[in-house]
Amino acid sequence: MPRPVRFEIEAAGHVGHVFASRQPAVDADGGPAGPPSGPAVVLVHGIGVSHRYLQRLHGELARSADTYSIDLPGFGATPRPEATLSVSDHATYILGAMEQLGVLDFVLVGHSMGSQFAIEVALQQPGRIPALVLMGPVVDSRRRTVAQQALALGRDSLLFESPSSNALVLTDYLRCGPSWYLKTLRVMMGYPTEERIAGVSAPVLVLRGANDPVASADWCRRLAGLAVAGRFVEIQGTGHVVQHNRPAEVAGAIASFAGLPVAASGTAHGFTA
Template identity: 75%
Template sequence: MREPVRLEISVAGHAGHVFASREGDGGSVPASGPAVVLIHGIGVSHRYLRRLHRLLAGSVDTYSIDLPGFGATPRPANTLSIAAHARYILSAMEQLGVPEFVLVGHSMGTQFATEAALQAPPGRISNLVLMGPVVDPKRGTVAQQALALGRDCLLHESPSSNALVFTDYLRCGPVWYLKNLRLMMEYPMEQKITGVRAPVLVVRGANDPVADADWSRRLAGLAGRGQLQQVQGTGHVVQHNRALEVRDGILAFAGLGAAAGGEPLPGNPT
């Protein structure tokens, strides 16, 4: 397949990058069906989503976003709120002529994605996928999160996933990382997820100490229409280390093809 086309998109004076893989023409015209949009987590970029992006792009129009201040994008003068990042996602897709999409976030990206799902009009986001969601209130301190992430990196990640994450962390820098970390720790995910109208798939690596099984199952259960997929043999960066299984889970959940088993959970009525 062709490499994704990098597009610079500005929203409210803030520039981000959208990496687009569109059917048939190298990136200029979206297809008629729902696309898939991928959102990175804190301190990182589209790079650790590339394996998943390439696999998804074989079936559907696929977009990966580097939000303003992340990856190689210009850094805003002030830290953007989670709500502002959500507005960026929705406005960028509107500028690109993408009326309906499956929104997929990883780690802190699950917060950006959840907030976008709350802001979007009905039908705009057809399905919401939360990979390795944060932050479990039972591990609600920075020290607890750091310990879980450290265990994950040492015990459950591949050399390539660690290399991608840590080189992006270096590019991000400690000051920008810590500013965004405060926002991540304060976001009330359990409260927010109850307002999401779209069906929700929670995906976790079965060894992930950041998004453990109890938290992931609880979060899926709080969604109106929630489901949990656990992927064996990997940790937090599940979309890099088990990209094929994650691809299949997303496509099956969204009704876009490929079969995968999920664990349906009782949710709140919509």
């Protein structure tokens, strides 16, 4: 499969990167392939990191759906904004960047703090988001302190992550730098995910690794129950960075939920809340 094409896009006054994998314009016989059989998928990273820990999931989904991964302004190799961006600012960037690429509606998948960005996108322009997927969402309303979050993240990295997922996250944290990370952390901790999700009209899938200490099963079930049309799914045998360690299973769960032409595989257990 060809490598995704990187686009540098300025939207809402900020610069980010979008990595695009689009379905071929011609079929196997050389004729026009026709439109994709399902909606596009957009993947959004969490605090401090980049598209890199979404690459395996991106590859799974891109086999049969137009797939885009975003490096938000200030993360990965993108320029750092002069001022701290709110969750709403990031959502506005996502919508503007995808509009510039001609992608007017899409299934939106956010991981960790990316779930907050995804919720705000769905609130800003609900008609463009047919389905929303929140992987390892934060911040648990019953554990809303930095110390509790840091302890859970440390436990996850020591006990439930693979060497490759830890390496990706650590090197991206170093690229992000402590100043920008801490500024964004304050934004993340102050965002009332449990309140904002109630206003989302699109169907919502809340997905977690079954061993994730950051996004607990209780918290994820509560979020799914607060959504207008929510479903909760667990992927066995992994922690917070579920999409890197179990990409085929996560892709299958997303495909089944959102009606994407991607074969489901692996072990996932879910219910409709």
